[in-house]
Amino acid sequence: MIRHCVFIRFRDDVAAAARQDIYNDLAALCGKLPGVLSFHAGANVSPETGMDKGFGEGFIIDFADAQARDAYLDDAGHRAIGGRIVAAAAAGVQGVFVFDLDM
Template sequence: MIRHCVFLRLAPKADSAELDKVMLGLGDVVRRIPGCSGFRAGPNRDYESKSPDYPYGFTLDALDAEALATYAVDPEHKALGARLVALCEGGGDGVLVFDIDAV
């Protein structure tokens, strides 16, 4: 299994209603794609004070690299991703992606 982690450095002007809509849409995409599950999104609690520049993020689980690749090229995912990038400081530079092989 692969845990796909996405951390967002939101722009000060980011519209929280738009962020909520994008997260709902991404959750729908994950539920629709075989081999993908476990979508979770929310604010970064940053209990260790290590990542204050990334106030929001989401994760999903992919059964394997093929399922994650299917998610990556999905047209709805790409459209939602473009909306998400527009909410981030520096556009795409405000998005940090981290994939973990989870056993």
């Protein structure tokens, strides 16, 4: 299983509703793709002040395997939503942190 973790530093002017729209669209995309096991999104709730380095929100997608993750990465819907995330992130791509774990 591959756990795909994405953490975002949203710009201050990106409304909560716009953030939720991104998560809703990701959830819908994940519901259509084979090999997606789960999708979770939301705000950081860690009590460790400052350890998030400003990455206050994010999402995690569990994939059955690397092939399912790679199909997601190649999907046109993913590329479109990814573009929206980068546009909404503070400093563009610098405001997005991606980390995948082989579980």
